[in-house]
Amino acid sequence: MPEMPEVQGLAQFLASKLVPQGGAPARVGSIELGSFAVLKTAGVPLAAVSAKAFTGVDRRGKFLILSLEGVYLVMHLARAGWLRWSDTLPDTALRPGKGPIALRLRCSEPAGDGFDLTEAGTKKSAAVYLVREVAEVPGLSRLGPEALDVGQEQFVAMLHGHRSQVKGALRDQSFIAGIGNAYSDEILHAARLSPFALASKLGDEQLGVLHHAMHSVLEAAITAAAGKPAKELKDSKRREMKVHGRTGELCPVCGDTVREVSFANSALQYCPTCQTGGKPLADRRTSRFLK
Structure with missing residues (x-):
């Protein structure tokens, strides 16, 4: 997407x-x-x-x-x-x-x-x-603020009031506009957070790291896309991904195997060592946060 x-x-x-x-x-x-x-x-x-x-x-x-x-x-x-x-x-x-x-x-x-x-x-x-x-x-x-327009204090306050899992919060267009399945995977990997972590349970320090990851991942992707013709943009995106779409490959940060959780119409990818304390997540076919 x-x-x-x-x-x-x-x-x-x-x-x-x-x-x-x-x-x-x-x-x-x-x-x-x-x-x-x-x-x-x-x-x-x-x-x-x-x-x-x-x-x-x-x-x-x-x-x-x-x-x-x-x-x-x-x-x-x-x-x-x-x-x-x-x-x-x-x-x-x-x-x-x-x-x-x-x-x-x-x-x-x-x-x-x-x-x-x-x-x-x-x-x-x-x-x-x-x-x-x-x-x-x-x-x-219905769109929320642009992701790169949200400052850290605002971001922390917004997440404290969000009751869903953190991946679902990042993908909620009425909450923050522009992030989808791929970049939410990449942001959470950079922040070393589980996609299933409850947004409202994250501490201010974790949310600060997540805010920094959101900005750094998106800014790097925008820089990579700048100046490219339309026909090259999708392939350029795929090349830059570290975990999304990389199931079975090695995490470039720690060398662990990238895992996947599948749902009815989509899937997420993550690194167990970087994000979930080394524990693989259950590969459930249904989930509230990906509706």
Whole structure:
């Protein structure tokens, strides 16, 4: 799942294409749907953005926000969505329901440029909103503060009042925006904390370490993503992971074997020596903190 660092890198890449510094902004030629279900709004018709110029590209949490003249195209890539940029999009029209492309945006200026919103797998969760005000997007209004905007004192106070396990707290978008399954694994590994530890039971010193880990892991990931084209961002993320997606490999910190706890729709990875006192966690198939 794309998380804040990758969406930030994607926003920077798209900004270089759509609102280049010192150059004319790109303009929309057309938007086609390959999946009618991906569009979650009906108030602004797709045809209304034709010929509009892009005025900015931003990110909030895991949402990508493309600003046009008087409207916003907001996208959430969900579990398996991604944007595939092309300087020479094919001329053929999309066939709805065929293939992984959910949406195609063609630029009229420069002609031929544009991107496809793709989504792998059979469970489709990516969402697109075309709105006149960003506040009209339901998920955006529910987001908590950006992870890197939260100071240590605020973070400690917030976690003291959170009743869930610490991994669930980090992934709760209404609590802190932008962190998902992968980076919560990496942050907890860096902080040497069990994902099952209760957030409200952690001491101030532990929470201070966790806050530092959150900032250091995310800042390093943002730095690694900066300047990379869209097609390289996901592979770059995988290469930087120390425990997430590394089940059976050796922990780069202590040399223990990275373990996994599986759930119905996802899994977490951790190092027993670094995080759980050397004790493997029970591999349960259901858990309240990953709902």
